[in-house]
Amino acid sequence: xxxxxxxxxxxxxRGRKITLKVDGEPVMAFEGETIAAALIASGQRVxxxxxxxxxxRGVFCALGRCTDCVMTVDGQPNxxxxxxxxxxxxxxxxxxxxxxxxxxxxxGEGEG
Amino acid sequence: xxxxxxxxxxxxxxxxxxxxxxISQGVTRMNEVKRLTRAGMGLCQGKTCGRLVAGILARETxxxxxxxxxxxxRPPTRVLTLGVLxxxxxxxx
Amino acid sequence: MNQTRKKEGVRTTGxxxxxxxxxxxxxPSYEALTRGPIVVIECVQDIPCNPCESICPKGAIRVGNxxxxxPVFYPEECDGCGNCIPICPGQAIFRVxxxxxxxxxxxxxxxxxxxxxxxxxIVQGVNRTGEAVCEAEVLRVQxxxxxxxxxxxxxxxxxxxxMEVRSIKRLKRME
Amino acid sequence: xxxxEIAVVGGGAAGMTAAIESARAGAxxxxxxxxxxxxGQLFKQIHKFFGSGVHRxxxxxxxIGRDLLREAEEAGVQTRLNTVVYGIFxxxxxxxxxxxxxEELASEIIILATGANENALSFPGWTLPGVxxxxxxxxxxxxxxxxxxxxxxxxxxGNVGLIVSYQLLQAGADVIAVIEGLSYIGGYGVHASKIxxxxxxxxxxxxxxxxxxxxxxxxxxxxxxxxxxxxxxxxEEVLEVETICLAVGLxxxxxxxxxxGCRFSFLPALGGWVPAHDENMQCNLPGIYVAGDLAGxxxxxxxxxxxxxxGLAAAESLGYLPPxxxxxxxxxxxxxxxxxxxxxxxxxxxxxxxKLMRAMCEK
Numbered sequence: 001x002x003x004x005x006x007x008x009x010x011x012x013x014r015g016r017k018i019t020l021k022v023d024g025e026p027v028m029a030f031e032g033e034t035i036a037a038a039l040i041a042s043g044q045r046v047x048x049x050x051x052x053x054x055x056x057r058g059v060f061c062a063l064g065r066c067t068d069c070v071m072t073v074d075g076q077p078n079x080x081x082x083x084x085x086x087x088x089x090x091x092x093x094x095x096x097x098x099x100x101x102x103x104x105x106x107x108g109e110g111e112g
Numbered sequence: 113x114x115x116x117x118x119x120x121x122x123x124x125x126x127x128x129x130x131x132x133x134x135i136s137q138g139v140t141r142m143n144e145v146k147r148l149t150r151a152g153m154g155l156c157q158g159k160t161c162g163r164l165v166a167g168i169l170a171r172e173t174x175x176x177x178x179x180x181x182x183x184x185x186r187p188p189t190r191v192l193t194l195g196v197l198x199x200x201x202x203x204x205x
Numbered sequence: 206m207n208q209t210r211k212k213e214g215v216r217t218t219g220x221x222x223x224x225x226x227x228x229x230x231x232x233p234s235y236e237a238l239t240r241g242p243i244v245v246i247e248c249v250q251d252i253p254c255n256p257c258e259s260i261c262p263k264g265a266i267r268v269g270n271x272x273x274x275x276p277v278f279y280p281e282e283c284d285g286c287g288n289c290i291p292i293c294p295g296q297a298i299f300r301v302x303x304x305x306x307x308x309x310x311x312x313x314x315x316x317x318x319x320x321x322x323x324x325x326x327i328v329q330g331v332n333r334t335g336e337a338v339c340e341a342e343v344l345r346v347q348x349x350x351x352x353x354x355x356x357x358x359x360x361x362x363x364x365x366x367x368m369e370v371r372s373i374k375r376l377k378r379m380e
Numbered sequence: 381x382x383x384x385e386i387a388v389v390g391g392g393a394a395g396m397t398a399a400i401e402s403a404r405a406g407a408x409x410x411x412x413x414x415x416x417x418x419x420g421q422l423f424k425q426i427h428k429f430f431g432s433g434v435h436r437x438x439x440x441x442x443x444i445g446r447d448l449l450r451e452a453e454e455a456g457v458q459t460r461l462n463t464v465v466y467g468i469f470x471x472x473x474x475x476x477x478x479x480x481x482x483e484e485l486a487s488e489i490i491i492l493a494t495g496a497n498e499n500a501l502s503f504p505g506w507t508l509p510g511v512x513x514x515x516x517x518x519x520x521x522x523x524x525x526x527x528x529x530x531x532x533x534x535x536x537x538g539n540v541g542l543i544v545s546y547q548l549l550q551a552g553a554d555v556i557a558v559i560e561g562l563s564y565i566g567g568y569g570v571h572a573s574k575i576x577x578x579x580x581x582x583x584x585x586x587x588x589x590x591x592x593x594x595x596x597x598x599x600x601x602x603x604x605x606x607x608x609x610x611x612x613x614x615x616e617e618v619l620e621v622e623t624i625c626l627a628v629g630l631x632x633x634x635x636x637x638x639x640x641g642c643r644f645s646f647l648p649a650l651g652g653w654v655p656a657h658d659e660n661m662q663c664n665l666p667g668i669y670v671a672g673d674l675a676g677x678x679x680x681x682x683x684x685x686x687x688x689x690x691g692l693a694a695a696e697s698l699g700y701l702p703p704x705x706x707x708x709x710x711x712x713x714x715x716x717x718x719x720x721x722x723x724x725x726x727x728x729x730x731x732x733x734x735k736l737m738r739a740m741c742e743k
Binding site for chain 4: 037064083
Binding site: 212215216217218219220221247248249250251252253254255256259260271272273292293294295296297317318319331332333334335336353355371372374375378 | 427428429430431432433437438439440443537549550552563564565568569570571572573574575576577578579580582584719720721722723724725726
């Protein structure tokens, strides 16, 4: 949900429209806004799942401190999406999803 | 969800029960809680849970918050990747 | 949601009580209200703040030293410019004219939401708890540039609600 | 290794004003800020500030932020953005992370203006997406221009909770309620009146019991608390909200000050552990100054005056100000600070600040 007009800040000025690829799906974003802002605007609330308890997490501090919103961006894990500007064509993946874990687990069992 | 299953350190997923357990073993200082449970050792370096841990420690041990100095701050204040450290003397070639 | 415990006053409800308002030197007496349009200052706490005093070209609002003193209003000095309404960071200054028409009074208040109502719109007047208490006709929508996006809206309301209506129900955003 | 006369860590309200004053006096000043833009939290403060003319009362924080950026540029302040100070070492050397490498910056004086961190509140479901800091919400709505949810529960009725609630309404959200564990509203009554007028209930003596939802917040369960902060059974209420904002106070962001070896005092009125400082904002370690929320949680207006004081005192100690002028201007700034620390909302902070200064003399 984007805030287009604002009683104090006026109409928003945004960069050009770009496309991110988030877990395989295209997500529209504006150049210069943070990855987290684009994801929230697209309705996404879960940004990752935790390692031990496999619990969902989302944006918590929005300042780059708490690291709850980290995702894998262009292959680099643990990128703080709340302070990282979106760029056209970025490939963004959620970390620790239940699916990924099952796959990892299956692979592990296969080896054992 | 029971109170003691409550996550306190969001990064390392350390629960209230984990913290209470080390306190029951005689821990009284913030540094010890951190070292023994890993609460505050995650990516955020205790910025979110530090005060919550201090609150639990104070309640469980009867200390005042004033007696509980935060766990020792050491560099780096942010998580550094080894790549960044390796790049500490940027070469120009 | 019911507030089960009986509470009064700005510290517990967020709304100044009648006693707090009447004890405040910027809040006019009934007699002063009947004399004509008047500024109503609903500032009841000792906050360090005095832009109302600085902005008034006539010296009709005085805070003095220290700046935590409550503003005192001198109606005889006021020329009705209304600059104090949008400058107040607490949005606690209003203007009331109970002699607007036989059965109508006007209330002017600061407003910082979108969309803005338009002149002649019929909207709902709300009291200090946000409850809609009457229909209100929008008489003026002023957006003075120097007050950085704070609009001052003037509505006509039933005379008996002149000291109750303090804003209007927010209008639905068109999206 | 880079060099500067005065290194200012943090480019928010306090850091910017400190840098401006030092640079205007003639010192070589470098601000180091971890963000893409300087200004700290000022750009999300879209409300009008309190105080008097000298504190720029009646002006919105965002406008003050723009003005400070311009003043800093005019004064010749160097600004290093996207740069994290990861450590503070002997001889006033700072360890910096700039992108993909680290660097050291040597300075004669360090002014720490690292600001604050939002306090958390833990309850079942508090890790669910949709629970976030009030400051986080403010960043999302006023900087990023996105709404984290339509229906909001605000936890905490201090100034931050009240102001962010108002700003959520301005952004087009509905604040279902503001709840406050204390039996009274801690923030300014006028901020509370604004949102009450907009139809937002403020429930004092209430806490959040839990957040519920499968993958993210779908509802909150709140309850009344007794004098011992224990929930009163039977008082539970379910609120259909998708976002829960935590406005339960701030703490000084003090890691670098601890690392430097500053002496600290525990003062709840100033947000917890605060580095002791003298009336020039200098710590027990010569050449290390603090200002703003790090030196005690207050308002942005106090942070700016403290920044100016620290910047001026730092420049003076390097010989950039004639003693008489320095004394006069510092006195003026101290008076401006004192004016913001009076009345029932300010006295506690004024007393705590005095204790902090006394702590400088203790062995």
